[in-house]
């Protein structure tokens with residue numbers, strides 16, 4: 001089966017990044033399984049999306065046939081990011097935990113893709129996804145501490161937030177790979193990576 005994979009990285013740490021190392025491993029394994037797949041990479045550290053400004057939000061809420069050239073220009077980055085999301089049937093996201101949440105670069109991407117009239121709308125029963133169904137999301141997270149168990153799991157706004165916002169868009173088939181405790185020394189990093197690699201191989205086994 002041929003897949004279109006959207007690969008998103010947000011760590012600014014290049015070769016030292018654990019989430020980047022694991023998203024790369026994910027792509028390698030997906031390519032071994034499905035060599036014909038196309039990969040589109042969006043590097044949010046190298047090419048950050050800007051924070052939403054008033055002009056851009058104005059463009060989002062102006063029907064396309066009423067937009068001026070300036071408003072069309074303001075919506076362009078968001079349109080591109082949404083087109084990539086629509087085209088992909090597998091989305092691989094590298095998400096470091098920063099201050100119990102996600103880096104602002106990744107949040108900026110989310111602000112550009114969660115857009116009424118393009119990726120969701122409010123119907124009479126509440127929010128409805130406008131995205132094509134059947135997309136698989138693999139999120140590779142890396143965290144200095146351990147959040148899988150109480151009491152620290154109450155501080156995990158990274159996984160809870162990502163699941164909530166992606167679920168809002170109808171993206172509910174999400175595998176969350178966790179490299180945890182990577183701030184606790186070299187041995188902890190090694191075992192976190194081994195565990196995360198086995199989690200990601202299991203996630204890839206489920207990909208048809």
Ligand SMILES: Cc1cc2nc3c(=O)[nH]c(=O)nc-3n(C[C@H](O)[C@H](O)[C@H](O)COP(=O)(O)O)c2cc1C
Pocket residue numbers: 011012013016017018019020095096097098099100101142143144145146182183
């Ligand atoms: C700005 C910043 C904030 C961080 N905040 C947290 C945090 O709240 N909790 C945590 O467990 N680790 C935190 N860390 C550690 C990172 O999650 C950890 O180093 C992880 O490996 C980063 O992903 P990366 O290696 O892909 O860059 C933080 C690191 C940085 C640079």
